[in-house]
Amino acid sequence: MNEISLNLWNWLLAFTPIIIILVLMLWRRWGASKAGGFALLVTLLIAWLRFGAPFELLAYAQVKALLLALDVLWIIWNALILFHLTRQAGAIDKIGKTLSNLTPDRTLQALILGWVFPSFLQGMDGFGIPVAVSAPLLISLGFTPIHAVLITSIGHSWAVTFGSMASSFQILIAVTGLPGEVLAPFSLLLLGVACYVCGLIVAYLSDGWAGLKRNFSAILILATVMAFTQYVVATYIVYNLAATLAGVMGLLTSIAITGWQSRKNHAANGHVGKDLASAFSSYIILVVMALIINLVPPIKTFLSQVNITLNFPEVQTSLGWLVPAGSGRILKPFSHPGSIILYASVASYFLFKHFNLLPKGSLKSVFQRLASAAEKSSAGIITMVTLSVVMTDSGMNQLLAVGLSQSFGAFFYPLAAPLIAALGAFITGSNSNANVLFAVLQMNTAQLLNISVPLILAAQTAGGALGSVISPAKVIVGCSTVGLSGEEGRVMPKILLYGLIPIMTVGLLAFLLQWLAL
Amino acid sequence: MKQKSEQNTSPFPIRLLLLAVLLILPFALYYALQVGHQWLGAILYAVLLLCVVLLILIN
Numbered sequence: 066m067n068e069i070s071l072n073l074w075n076w077l078l079a080f081t082p083i084i085i086i087l088v089l090m091l092w093r094r095w096g097a098s099k100a101g102g103f104a105l106l107v108t109l110l111i112a113w114l115r116f117g118a119p120f121e122l123l124a125y126a127q128v129k130a131l132l133l134a135l136d137v138l139w140i141i142w143n144a145l146i147l148f149h150l151t152r153q154a155g156a157i158d159k160i161g162k163t164l165s166n167l168t169p170d171r172t173l174q175a176l177i178l179g180w181v182f183p184s185f186l187q188g189m190d191g192f193g194i195p196v197a198v199s200a201p202l203l204i205s206l207g208f209t210p211i212h213a214v215l216i217t218s219i220g221h222s223w224a225v226t227f228g229s230m231a232s233s234f235q236i237l238i239a240v241t242g243l244p245g246e247v248l249a250p251f252s253l254l255l256l257g258v259a260c261y262v263c264g265l266i267v268a269y270l271s272d273g274w275a276g277l278k279r280n281f282s283a284i285l286i287l288a289t290v291m292a293f294t295q296y297v298v299a300t301y302i303v304y305n306l307a308a309t310l311a312g313v314m315g316l317l318t319s320i321a322i323t324g325w326q327s328r329k330n331h332a333a334n335g336h337v338g339k340d341l342a343s344a345f346s347s348y349i350i351l352v353v354m355a356l357i358i359n360l361v362p363p364i365k366t367f368l369s370q371v372n373i374t375l376n377f378p379e380v381q382t383s384l385g386w387l388v389p390a391g392s393g394r395i396l397k398p399f400s401h402p403g404s405i406i407l408y409a410s411v412a413s414y415f416l417f418k419h420f421n422l423l424p425k426g427s428l429k430s431v432f433q434r435l436a437s438a439a440e441k442s443s444a445g446i447i448t449m450v451t452l453s454v455v456m457t458d459s460g461m462n463q464l465l466a467v468g469l470s471q472s473f474g475a476f477f478y479p480l481a482a483p484l485i486a487a488l489g490a491f492i493t494g495s496n497s498n499a500n501v502l503f504a505v506l507q508m509n510t511a512q513l514l515n516i517s518v519p520l521i522l523a524a525q526t527a528g529g530a531l532g533s534v535i536s537p538a539k540v541i542v543g544c545s546t547v548g549l550s551g552e553e554g555r556v557m558p559k560i561l562l563y564g565l566i567p568i569m570t571v572g573l574l575a576f577l578l579q580w581l582a583l
Numbered sequence: 584m585k586q587k588s589e590q591n592t593s594p595f596p597i598r599l600l601l602l603a604v605l606l607i608l609p610f611a612l613y614y615a616l617q618v619g620h621q622w623l624g625a626i627l628y629a630v631l632l633l634c635v636v637l638l639i640l641i642n
Contacts, residue, residue, distance in 0.1 A: 131610075443606075
């Protein structure tokens, strides 16, 4: 038996950890590590007492969660090193000043630094880096820390599935067994529409309706360029670079738009390209290294030789829920995205040192800031990921998804599919993990309900992408980089409010496509 | 003043210490379970949960 009986009592108990996180963070305004720790203890009790999880299951879940958390933390720690090193060299201030000179329009600044630039970064690495890098830049332009986190989080969400070298999309292919050519078109269509919505939200957040109306044509142009590029690259060239190249095209279009506006306004706009290129030098190094390591097979093979993982035995709950034996998260220390950022940091350090850009004691300052930021956010990520693994391994997540899918029925299911995915992403903080959790369930449900499988899976991955940025785990990372650690509860209500808009749009579009177009 | 200053800085090393325990102890827990030392695993797991409680209390 691998089924837990679905009844209201069991479903409500499975939903309790999520309710606790929401209540503690939204109402009590607790920080993520405190809320996550408390919710973890309650989840362990529910998993043990109601879902029959034995001690071995809970203990192994802790170890599995640590492997998953390390996968994310290694990236965050190194991104913080690169960012603070770049800041010590004065490049972050230079980007802020250059972009201020590029355009005086607050909304256009937000669109470039909070929508286009983080989308480009998401293409390369993701895992919280887009917010970690872009939010402080917005603050340097005068945005409040809360607005900086909101804008950058919502801004890059459309690029998550095909970002991080399309890792979430590759997982969707792997778990469903369907070819990428079948899954890509609908996924790209839904995420393309989400790109427009994200741009509109960023414009609204930066300067209200006035900013949105003033830059409406720029939003349409940028969204069309990025969504179209992502569609063409993923469909006809290679999935892995779709979001990256969409971001590159978005940045080039941004420079063209601001150049055109400055000519129109007779403003000086000289040396912008050169200034930006020098200011972005450490990130250009990162892009080049990531491209080389990911796209040159001998280098990728060489660096991927060392794998670290742990094997876990089969465990079963007293209710019959079976967790099969298998390895945990496989860590590749030398080709890991976090390691690539570390290589770029080392190269940037020598570059900055060569040009005498680093003041004395800057390396010590970088590591002090790293320790300060990391110790605040890391514990929160560990507790949240552990909670998610305990919920998965004790069968609570599966019960939640089955209950949700049965409640909606065939007609409304396309509306519900991205919400289910977003729930998975909210719990796990990851589009990839949401796809691991719910993609097969969504596929099976779509087959049972006789509705389009590729469309429902597209809604799954799009909902997971858009939902991942509103998850507590991602909010912790964003807050830790703008000095809001421990104050995640202030950000959560707003990010939920605005983050649900693109998710609902995707649901509505999937609903219309299913019942009108197909 | 000195006492106040120490009070202000004291949470920092405690949080860092708790983080180190959360990062290291699960590997010891895994090893204990793999070699069949259930009692040791139970003690280590109890220490981990204690760390989570401390994490809630100091934040």
